[in-house]
Amino acid sequence: MLRGSFELIGDKSISHRAIMFSSISKGKNKISNFLMGQDCLSTIDCFRKMGVEIEINDKDVFVKGNGLYGLKKPSDILDVGNSGTTIRLISGILAGNNFEATLVGDESIAKRPMKRVTDPLRLMGCNIEGNDDANYTPITIYGGNLKAIDYKMQVASAQVKSALILASLYADGKSIIHEKVKSRNHTEIMLKSFGADISVEDLSITINPVNELFSQDINVAGDISSAAFIIVGALISEGSEVIIKNVGLNKTRTGILDVVKNMNGNIEILNERFVSGELVGDLLVRYSPNLTSTIIDKDIIPRLIDEIPVISILATQAEGTTIIKDAKELKVKESNRIKVMVDNLKLMGADIEELEDGMVIKGKTKLKGANIETFKDHRIAMAFSIAELISDGYVKLDDEDCVNVSFPGYFDLLKQLSK
Structure with a gap:
């Protein structure tokens, strides 16, 4: 929570x-x-x-x-x-x-x-x-x-x-x-x-x-790509309610919000305003027990490319089959994020299949603890730290320090919100 x-x-x-x-x-x-x-x-x-x-x-x-x-x-x-x-x-x-x-x-x-x-x-x-x-x-x-x-x-x-x-x-x-x-x-x-x-x-x-x-x-507006992990954590963890302040809401970056709404997630935007030319606002996110599957492809992919690892965690907790495609760019990030997410989620018991340009995820699935190979990829490490919130057992990351490239203090924040 x-x-x-x-x-x-x-x-x-x-x-x-x-x-x-x-x-x-x-x-x-x-x-x-x-x-x-x-x-x-x-x-x-x-x-x-x-x-x-x-x-x-x-x-x-x-x-x-x-x-x-x-x-x-x-x-x-x-x-x-x-x-x-x-x-x-x-x-x-x-x-x-x-x-x-x-x-x-x-x-x-x-x-x-x-x-x-x-x-x-x-x-x-x-x-x-x-x-x-x-x-x-x-x-x-x-x-x-x-x-x-x-x-x-x-x-x-x-x-x-x-x-x-x-x-x-x-x-x-x-x-x-x-x-x-x-x-x-x-x-x-x-x-x-x-x-x-x-x-x-x-x-x-x-x-x-x-x-x-x-x-x-x-x-500098707050980083919606960093907010995405807390957003998903709050949506899938029973009893959660989080307000994330000063989130950048640039329309070229808010694909994650569109996906959450399409999946029946409980999220509201508050206090919208412009700061240094960028639209920002506060996000109110609540636990959403009735998540549904979605299809993520083509035009929306550039608007959420960095969020796909944690979106795949979200999809394991949604009823139905979520399809992510047209995302070949994930293969040339800090790691091959398609393969890494699929392999690690299979270890946790997810019903997931790798595609050439994405993945197919069937939910809703109870996840279990596992040893996770992050390949020193910050977004992989943070995604599986969120999976641990709902897993039956301990999720052990082989590298937590890689998170510091984009979100120093992340694990301290997660601990603070989990109290």
Whole structure:
């Protein structure tokens, strides 16, 4: 049972972008409610190595921006740690700067495909070298002298889109990027506030280069991807009632809320408001004993791609057959999240089948305790910590520390709400 209320930690996607855009703006920036997770700290480390002054004070970060063309050649190799957002977005910035930089990361990053970013950056005239024709790290980018691009996205990815938007700031003319499906749009919202010449019409984003970006103070909305674990925990754990404050409600990220409503989950949005250009609100979530199955596919997948591991836990407690498909992107996250969720849930007694691009889950099922292999994937670890709330027996995670990349203090919060 989960009961209580809490203020949600800062959004990981927005925190990354706040550091990056502040670093290439002119002037002093204050970032409030910054997520002090390892991934976001990796972004800070990379920009410090390029000469940006960044000061951390509790949950606030102060950035003295170097300006659009003021970054310096890195003093060392840029290590992104476990952060896919860092390596992909920073590639777009590096492509526009007239120096050489090498990117590396941990074992997980070394397996994550980069040609989805490096190929279109090469079309813009950037010279990039790396393993397997710059598909894997280490990757070296020789930046500068970019050409404008009119590019149709090959994958539905906010990371790839954002990398190309950032590179387009440095190009020699108007660039247009066409999305396959609408993906999270934090980059477009925030860059516009920094003075970028960027416009959006349907699935097309138009960017004109500018001479400079200008400093902004940013209050980071709470991370709905982190809230998702507590949401599911409250829905499936008898007697639960939780209020989650300051949740980001950007429409490109709220697929989890649509799914919960479709599954007959008891959730309300309270106190909606705008903070730093982003819609936020408070969520009231109650135990929902009459959950029903649903189908998750195509258009909604980019709006909840990070939440699918915990949604699969939710589906085990819903009457009927839940189908998740069109989610191949899950295979190239920190782990192959389709296979990892299916294998581990089978150990817990779930009726689940792996698909090429998703999974089929039949409920309602009583879960039992098991030893869980997380593959050092934060979202896998948190998903199975929620499964333990309703399992008959102890769920042992082989790695709890991996959660710190996105949700430091998560297990303490879970313990606090479980009292």
